[in-house]
Amino acid sequence: FGNAASTKERVTAADATLGLEGLARDISYAARQLRRSPGFALTAILTLALGIGANVVVFGVVNSLILRPLNVANANRLFEVVQKQEGSDSQSYPDFIAYRARSAAFSDMAAYRIGTSALSSGGSAQQAWDYEVSGNYFDMLGVQPTLGRLFHSSDEQGPNSAPYLVLSDSLWRTHFNADPRVIGTTVDLNKHPFTIIGVAPKTFHGTELFFWPEFWVPIVNEEQIEGYSFLEQRKDRGIFLLGTLKPGVTPGQAADNLNAIARQLAKDYPTWEDSLAARLAKPGLGGDTLAEPVRAFLTAIMLLALLVLVAACANLAGVFAARASDRTRELAIRLSIGSTRWRILRQLLTEAVLISVIGGAVGTFFAVALLDALGRWQPIAEFPVHITAVADAHVYGIAFLLALVGGILPGLLPARQVWRTDAMQAMKGSAITPGLLRRLTMRDLLLGVQIAVCALLVTASLVSLRGMERSLHVPIGFTPQGVMLAETDMHMAGYSDDSAFPIQRRLIEDFARIPGVTAVGSIDSTPLQGMSNTVPVFHEGTTDLHPSNSVMSVHSFVVSPGYLQSAKTRLLAGRGFTWADGPTTPKVVLINQTFAREMFGSSPAVGRQFLGGAKSLYEIVGVIEDGKYDSLTEEQGAAMLLPLAQSKNGNTTLVVRSQLPPADVAAALNRVLKSIDSSLPLTLRPWQDALALVLFPARIATAALGVMGLLAAMLAVTGVFGMATYSVSKRMRE
Numbered sequence: 001f002g003n004a005a006s007t008k009e010r011v012t013a014a015d016a017t018l019g020l021e022g023l024a025r026d027i028s029y030a031a032r033q034l035r036r037s038p039g040f041a042l043t044a045i046l047t048l049a050l051g052i053g054a055n056v057v058v059f060g061v062v063n064s065l066i067l068r069p070l071n072v073a074n075a076n077r078l079f080e081v082v083q084k085q086e087g088s089d090s091q092s093y094p095d096f097i098a099y100r101a102r103s104a105a106f107s108d109m110a111a112y113r114i115g116t117s118a119l120s121s122g123g124s125a126q127q128a129w130d131y132e133v134s135g136n137y138f139d140m141l142g143v144q145p146t147l148g149r150l151f152h153s154s155d156e157q158g159p160n161s162a163p164y165l166v167l168s169d170s171l172w173r174t175h176f177n178a179d180p181r182v183i184g185t186t187v188d189l190n191k192h193p194f195t196i197i198g199v200a201p202k203t204f205h206g207t208e209l210f211f212w213p214e215f216w217v218p219i220v221n222e223e224q225i226e227g228y229s230f231l232e233q234r235k236d237r238g239i240f241l242l243g244t245l246k247p248g249v250t251p252g253q254a255a256d257n258l259n260a261i262a263r264q265l266a267k268d269y270p271t272w273e274d275s276l277a278a279r280l281a282k283p284g285l286g287g288d289t290l291a292e293p294v295r296a297f298l299t300a301i302m303l304l305a306l307l308v309l310v311a312a313c314a315n316l317a318g319v320f321a322a323r324a325s326d327r328t329r330e331l332a333i334r335l336s337i338g339s340t341r342w343r344i345l346r347q348l349l350t351e352a353v354l355i356s357v358i359g360g361a362v363g364t365f366f367a368v369a370l371l372d373a374l375g376r377w378q379p380i381a382e383f384p385v386h387i388t389a390v391a392d393a394h395v396y397g398i399a400f401l402l403a404l405v406g407g408i409l410p411g412l413l414p415a416r417q418v419w420r421t422d423a424m425q426a427m428k429g430s431a432i433t434p435g436l437l438r439r440l441t442m443r444d445l446l447l448g449v450q451i452a453v454c455a456l457l458v459t460a461s462l463v464s465l466r467g468m469e470r471s472l473h474v475p476i477g478f479t480p481q482g483v484m485l486a487e488t489d490m491h492m493a494g495y496s497d498d499s500a501f502p503i504q505r506r507l508i509e510d511f512a513r514i515p516g517v518t519a520v521g522s523i524d525s526t527p528l529q530g531m532s533n534t535v536p537v538f539h540e541g542t543t544d545l546h547p548s549n550s551v552m553s554v555h556s557f558v559v560s561p562g563y564l565q566s567a568k569t570r571l572l573a574g575r576g577f578t579w580a581d582g583p584t585t586p587k588v589v590l591i592n593q594t595f596a597r598e599m600f601g602s603s604p605a606v607g608r609q610f611l612g613g614a615k616s617l618y619e620i621v622g623v624i625e626d627g628k629y630d631s632l633t634e635e636q637g638a639a640m641l642l643p644l645a646q647s648k649n650g651n652t653t654l655v656v657r658s659q660l661p662p663a664d665v666a667a668a669l670n671r672v673l674k675s676i677d678s679s680l681p682l683t684l685r686p687w688q689d690a691l692a693l694v695l696f697p698a699r700i701a702t703a704a705l706g707v708m709g710l711l712a713a714m715l716a717v718t719g720v721f722g723m724a725t726y727s728v729s730k731r732m733r734e
Helices: 004-013 016-036 038-067 093-102 137-141 169-175 217-225 250-266 289-326 328-336 341-376 395-410 414-419 423-425 434-472 497-512 563-567 593-600 662-677 692-730
Strands: 078-084 104-121 124-133 163-168 186-189 192-199 215-218 235-245 278-281 483-489 517-524 532-540 552-559 572-574 590-592 609-611 617-624 639-643 650-656 683-686
Touching: 004 423, 016 038, 016 341, 038 289, 038 395, 038 692, 078 250, 093 104, 093 235, 093 250, 104 137, 104 217, 124 217, 163 169, 192 217, 215 217, 235 250, 250 278, 289 395, 289 434, 289 552, 289 692, 328 341, 341 395, 434 692, 483 662, 497 517, 497 650, 497 662, 517 563, 552 593, 563 650, 590 593, 593 617, 593 639, 650 662, 662 683
Parallel strands: 124 215, 163 192, 552 639, 590 617
Antiparallel strands: 078 235, 078 278, 104 124, 104 186, 104 235, 163 215, 186 192, 483 650, 483 683, 517 552, 517 650, 532 552, 532 609, 572 617, 590 639, 609 617
């Protein structure tokens, strides 16, 4: 076997136990080195923690909203059925019935819609958000109750046949004090009795990731809740469809099956179904409405977070290179007394891995805490909107991977330096060598990368801030400053659209008498709330009212006299509405500039007529300025205003302009309301606060980019500081 001593050393070196002991010694030595250089250790750990923490937070949100399916049964086979046209995500209830009965691609289909109701129990009423769902909704999703039972398809026996209610866990705990005796009790929804039959599990928040309902009710009882019936209305597409694919069926095959059904429906119901076409979308983000913007935004933020990690790694690489340069004499001595270069490199990598593990643990700890806070945060008080973010095994796995990569790659930078170290030259203490010049050039490159990333992220954050600031000053067609919104739904107090009109008029007239109030009007849905109604319009004389023959689809609002003055919407031509524009007079309408231009070109619009979707002939009595109706970034769209007396609607938002402080206005409005109908729920808030929902995406984007820019700036500053400190230390003798 050759030399006996050499053979013994080779055999001993192959022993796994001794190898682990050697690794333990490396870790112990690395820990002693870090304790000996606390400044280096703290800088490296915090640098890595910043980069990893930012990426873990962003990935946690991406994982929860995009990568991870809904927490329901057969989530991978669950799809939302949306219209083929981008942005058209809802269906009609008759279409849902036809799809469910005729489709061979789905094992089951369920329907749901989001709404609000006045929930009354124990003599007090509150506005609550609900899901109106088909009877098979819970069964299809495999949801089991925490308490009581859930409703099923067998409970549905026609309209208003299932007055049952299932509470969410949060509403059960906050409103009913988690009392198990609540099962079987009766509460009022919009003054109609409903029996509480169960409580949903704590982990189930419906089938929209952002929107958490407070209770569920059967959709067959929607007439009691909404005040009107859409169960037989094919033109009323206001519900969302979910379906579970049969095993072995692809989404493409299912879409083809649905479109074959749609073509048959177009033959059976040519008036409304000629444009019906279906495709499948991933559920949880409201189809196209939120899915594409959320995916694009999170992808961009993820890329920026990776850039922050790149800046952190560049910073860390510079720190490691500087430390290796400072330890050149130590490494030379170890080489001269017999250590191998691989052994020294392994020791340096052990130090890098130890730093990466500590830095990754610190970054992950704060990232998980932030994700937990995001999950409990409700950014808009008026809406049950939550940013679902949960740290699961995927999040921890990514954190571990990033920690290793972020620590090992910078730790490899000194490898070339170790491999080319001249022990004799190093022990002589030469001030500057050609190798050192090369190392300084590498450090300069790393510093340049940090500053470039910093410049990119800081510029992006400033551009975002400037964009948001400009979006707040674009013409939106109304002036929210100095206006209090009093929002209510007359259906919640048991009024129909016809019986609600006298109360609406009385509210407007009595509010106008409050001292300090300068103007009062009403609108069925305030602009920039994402809930405007769109209708097709046709040229006068059109006989075929298929949607394909329409001139355009326009935003439609129902307003009262006084709305233009209270909203400060400019009337450019003609007149506004009066109470004389009633059901017995010809139908009149106000249109905006875009409507007038698209319909009549450069000809005057006042006095002209056009057809609405149901062969209603409207006479244009005025033209108002253009505005924003769904979002601040939308293209300029056409809009029309209908008079309240001719298009009665129970959805009511009173627009009260006053010079009084908001608190005084709110108190006065409450007093007037109680004198008219104390059972009518009223939500009071300044109009500027009501814009929080439409401004939320811009504010989130600005905050995220600002944080990324700040992190990159901190890393660039520490990189410059480290470079300057190292240069000074090397020139102390000079």
